[in-house]
Amino acid sequence: MKKAPNPTGKGGFVKGQSGNPNGRPKKGHTIVEQFRDNPKADDVLKRIFEIAESLGTKVEHNDAFSCAKLIADKLVPTLKSEDLKIDAEVNTGYVVLPEEKEAESE
Numbered sequence: 001m002k003k004a005p006n007p008t009g010k011g012g013f014v015k016g017q018s019g020n021p022n023g024r025p026k027k028g029h030t031i032v033e034q035f036r037d038n039p040k041a042d043d044v045l046k047r048i049f050e051i052a053e054s055l056g057t058k059v060e061h062n063d064a065f066s067c068a069k070l071i072a073d074k075l076v077p078t079l080k081s082e083d084l085k086i087d088a089e090v091n092t093g094y095v096v097l098p099e100e101k102e103a104e105s106e
Helices: 031-037 041-053 064-075
Strands: none
Touching: 031 041, 041 064
8 A cells, every 4th residue: 555645744545545455354253253153162161160160169270260250250240430429518427338247158
C-alpha cells in the first residue's frame, strides 16, 4: 500500500484505497470459535471442574484454587463500586454495617 503525503509530510492513506484490503476476518478464526469447535473442549471444561472440586480435600490438586477462581470469575459477575448517597440536608450521620460472622465449615 502506497502512502500519500499529507501537509505535515508524515504520510497517510492513498485516497480511494482501502485501509483494510483483506476485509473483515472470516468466521471461525477467533480463538473462542476454535475452542468451541474442538471436540476436546468439553473434556477440558470437565477437567477444570474436577480439579476445582478437589479444593479443601486431603488430595487437593496444585491448581485447585486457580480452577475454582476461574469458574467463580465467569459465573459470578464482578460487582462495581457505587457511591453511597444519603438524602439529607446535613452531611453528618453513620452507616450501620452487618455483623461479621465466621464462615461455616463443612
